[in-house]
Amino acid sequence: MQQGADVHQRIARIAAHLNPPTNHFRVDGSSSLWRVDCRAKGGSPGFKVAIFGAAGGIGQPLALLMKMNPLVSVLHLYDVVNTPGVTADISHMDTGAVVRGFLGQQQLEDALTGMDLVIIPAGVPRKPGMTRDDLFNINAGIVKTLCEGIAKCCPKAIVNLISNPVNSTVPIAAEVFKKAGTYDPRRLLGVTMLDVVRANTFVAEVLGLDPREVNVPVVGGHAGVTILPLLSQVKPPCSFTQEETEYLTSRIQNGGTEVVEAKAGAGSATLSMAYAAVKFADASLRGLRGDAGVIECAFVSSQVTELPFFASRVRLGRNGVEEIYPLGPLNEYERVGLEKAKKELAGSIDKGVAFIRK
Numbered sequence: 001m002q003q004g005a006d007v008h009q010r011i012a013r014i015a016a017h018l019n020p021p022t023n024h025f026r027v028d029g030s031s032s033l034w035r036v037d038c039r040a041k042g043g044s045p046g047f048k049v050a051i052f053g054a055a056g057g058i059g060q061p062l063a064l065l066m067k068m069n070p071l072v073s074v075l076h077l078y079d080v081v082n083t084p085g086v087t088a089d090i091s092h093m094d095t096g097a098v099v100r101g102f103l104g105q106q107q108l109e110d111a112l113t114g115m116d117l118v119i120i121p122a123g124v125p126r127k128p129g130m131t132r133d134d135l136f137n138i139n140a141g142i143v144k145t146l147c148e149g150i151a152k153c154c155p156k157a158i159v160n161l162i163s164n165p166v167n168s169t170v171p172i173a174a175e176v177f178k179k180a181g182t183y184d185p186r187r188l189l190g191v192t193m194l195d196v197v198r199a200n201t202f203v204a205e206v207l208g209l210d211p212r213e214v215n216v217p218v219v220g221g222h223a224g225v226t227i228l229p230l231l232s233q234v235k236p237p238c239s240f241t242q243e244e245t246e247y248l249t250s251r252i253q254n255g256g257t258e259v260v261e262a263k264a265g266a267g268s269a270t271l272s273m274a275y276a277a278v279k280f281a282d283a284s285l286r287g288l289r290g291d292a293g294v295i296e297c298a299f300v301s302s303q304v305t306e307l308p309f310f311a312s313r314v315r316l317g318r319n320g321v322e323e324i325y326p327l328g329p330l331n332e333y334e335r336v337g338l339e340k341a342k343k344e345l346a347g348s349i350d351k352g353v354a355f356i357r358k
């Protein structure tokens with residue numbers, strides 16, 4: 001009898017120790033399967049990362065890949081549906097990051113508190129025949145709510161914003177942060193990495209190279225003609241015929257639509273996007289760690305053109321964007337493309353700003 005009481009006390013002590021200070025759900029969801037892993041996982045060095053939209057098409061593989069990232073010590077998975085299952089599943093991976101799940105608006109603040117990096121792939125994806133701007137009405141409100149939470153709970157976090165239309169959602173996020181008095185333009189980055197990933201792949205195919213050896217700067221924004229690959233600046237240095245230039249530019253600009261059509265109503269790019277998002281998040285974390293020479297393309301607050309936001313090569317550091325590089329010499333084809341890109345971008349940026357200021 002006494003022995004039984006001791007066992008109960010021990011279980012109660014372990015449970016008290018394991019029960020998190022917040023009200024997020026337990027990954028096991030069962031009273032008989034206590035998590036007894038906290039001694040092994042406590043206090044490993046690394047960054048705290050949250051994924052918002054973690055149960056979605058991008059969110060799930062992104063969560064998987066971030067759980068494998070040795071720079072991550074704590075991984076928060078937030079969504080309005082299905083996070084208990086995704087969290088339980090991912091938490092069984094024998095990698096270092098501790099995974100916690102959060103479900104719904106009432107757990108938003110707990111999910112955000114203490115985060116170094118917040119990655120946002122929350123929102124609806126395109127179906128065939130839609131533009132990214134057609135997602136504005138739904139995704140603008142989602143991004144607004146999440147950014148209000150960030151301003152309140154982790155205003156110093158780096159934000160990697162994936163939700164479309166990126167050309168408008170980044171200005172929305174900036175306006176929310178301005179309103180809250182927490183805006184630091186260095187910490188807000190629209191993720192355009194998938195355009196670079198696609199450009200590297202398609203250019204490597206044409207050149208007959210390994211895509212890992214190719215680096216194509218892609219500037220402007222993340223929709224149609226605003227996606228401007230600078231094929232004159234490809235590394236390693238190379239040249240293209242006019243036909244190759246037109247084929248590559250069009251394929252890179254329409255890469256998203258190519259996937260949307262192939263998926264035939266089942267969504268847009270998720271797997272290649274998760275890969276690109278992790279590549280970009282890893283660069284953000286290496287920058288936070290103080291690594292030198294971390295340079296990627298991103299859609300950021302910028303003075304590279306007369307527009308308030310523009311995607312170009314940026315150097316990432318302890319505060320997010322530490323340096324924004326000028327576009328460099330453009331050829332005539334790229335100069336024409338730049339003018340088209342700026343015209344469309346201006347409207348998308350204004351639309352995002354107006355959504356908050358209205």
Ligand SMILES: NC(=O)c1ccc[n+]([C@@H]2O[C@H](COP(=O)([O-])OP(=O)(O)OC[C@H]3O[C@@H](n4cnc5c(N)ncnc54)[C@H](O)[C@@H]3O)[C@@H](O)[C@H]2O)c1
Nearest residue numbers: 053055056057058079121122123124125162163164194273
């Ligand atoms: N930047 C890019 O390069 C890029 C690439 C691909 C997709 N995207 C965009 O990413 C977004 C997500 O795409 P997906 O394929 O993962 O869509 P999805 O529908 O599969 O997943 C989206 C997830 O967001 C969740 N969600 C909805 N409202 C939310 C809220 N208020 N808070 C938290 N989570 C919420 C949903 O429950 C869902 O799990 C889309 O807007 C898509 O256009 C951007």
Ligand SMILES: O=C(O)C[C@H](O)C(=O)O
Nearest residue numbers: 126164255256257268269
């Ligand atoms: O094309 C889309 O709607 C999704 C994403 O922006 C992409 O480029 O794949």
